[in-house]
Amino acid sequence: MHPILDGIELVAFDLDGTLIDSVPDLAIAVDAALAELGLPLAGEALVRDWVGNGSRVLMERALRLATYPSEAPGTDRRGGPMPGMASVAPRDGFTAPPRRSVAGPASPTAAGEVDEALLERAHAAFLEHYGRDPGAHTRLYAGVRECLDALRGRGLPLALVTNKPHAFIAPLLEGVGLDAHFALCLGGDSLPEKKPHPAPLLHVAAHFDVSPAACLMVGDSRHDVAAGKAAGFRTLAVPYGYNHGEPVRDSGPDGVVESLAELV
Numbered sequence: 001m002h003p004i005l006d007g008i009e010l011v012a013f014d015l016d017g018t019l020i021d022s023v024p025d026l027a028i029a030v031d032a033a034l035a036e037l038g039l040p041l042a043g044e045a046l047v048r049d050w051v052g053n054g055s056r057v058l059m060e061r062a063l064r065l066a067t068y069p070s071e072a073p074g075t076d077r078r079g080g081p082m083p084g085m086a087s088v089a090p091r092d093g094f095t096a097p098p099r100r101s102v103a104g105p106a107s108p109t110a111a112g113e114v115d116e117a118l119l120e121r122a123h124a125a126f127l128e129h130y131g132r133d134p135g136a137h138t139r140l141y142a143g144v145r146e147c148l149d150a151l152r153g154r155g156l157p158l159a160l161v162t163n164k165p166h167a168f169i170a171p172l173l174e175g176v177g178l179d180a181h182f183a184l185c186l187g188g189d190s191l192p193e194k195k196p197h198p199a200p201l202l203h204v205a206a207h208f209d210v211s212p213a214a215c216l217m218v219g220d221s222r223h224d225v226a227a228g229k230a231a232g233f234r235t236l237a238v239p240y241g242y243n244h245g246e247p248v249r250d251s252g253p254d255g256v257v258e259s260l261a262e263l264v
């Protein structure tokens with residue numbers, strides 16, 4: 001067993017970029033939404049650097065590139081938490097907003113700002129496209145199943161804390177055969193705050209009545225490390241996921257493993 005697990009009574013995992021390589025499907029949905037708006041497509045390489053702050057910020061980054069192409073792609077201009085919508089399962093559940101007719105090109109407001117109405121349309125289109133089959137091209141990273149099976153076999157409670165909308169968690173976990181592994185799953189819209197805010201992690205610790213110091217956060221991005229540190233969790237990072245093009249080691253996690261199999 002990896003020494004970072006010493007004294008750990010609960011493990012919280014990030015989803016995208018940590019357990020699953022979801023970017024192929026995310027990129028298809030981003031591009032489908034951009035195409036509907038008559039905007040240039042982004043492609044997988046750019047989307048890879050934009051994932052991490054939830055679906056709305058993902059589309060905001062895509063629109064910013066489409067409407068301000070001179071700005072550097074993949075730059076994280078909004079790393080902070082976004083206002084969320086709801087409790088553990090979203091308060092209202094997720095329903096794709098009604099589709100509106102798509103008219104005209106992007107209409108930027110102030111310099112660098114993305115038009116709110118355009119963002120609403122783009123985000124709604126993304127949610128609809130992504131929701132059709134979110135796991136079609138999504139695969140587990142090597143070592144994930146082995147790690148989760150072994151931790152579960154030891155009786156450690158496992159939680160999932162992702163910034164992606166809660167509605168997509170169940171179909172994705174079912175698609176990769178991990179639907180029975182997590183005792184609690186939080187999405188980016190499950191609480192008013194999402195990572196890097198510590199609230200989702202503190203919620204998990206309180207739910208299982210475990211002290212944050214006895215909890216481990218495992219993730220691929222600086223938002224996971226920041227949330228973990230702010231919540232008083234131990235933090236472990238994987239370097240193969242999505243971190244806005246930066247090495248996740250720069251965020252100072254307590255440990256880094258190349259594969260989750262190293263944990264067990």
Ligand SMILES: O=C(O)COP(=O)(O)O
Pocket residue numbers: 014015016017051052053054055058161162163164165
């Ligand atoms: O949806 C996102 O932006 C990222 O989700 P994650 O928190 O599982 O990495």
Ligand SMILES: [Mg+2]
Pocket residue numbers: 014015016017018052219220221241242
């Ligand atoms: Mg991630």
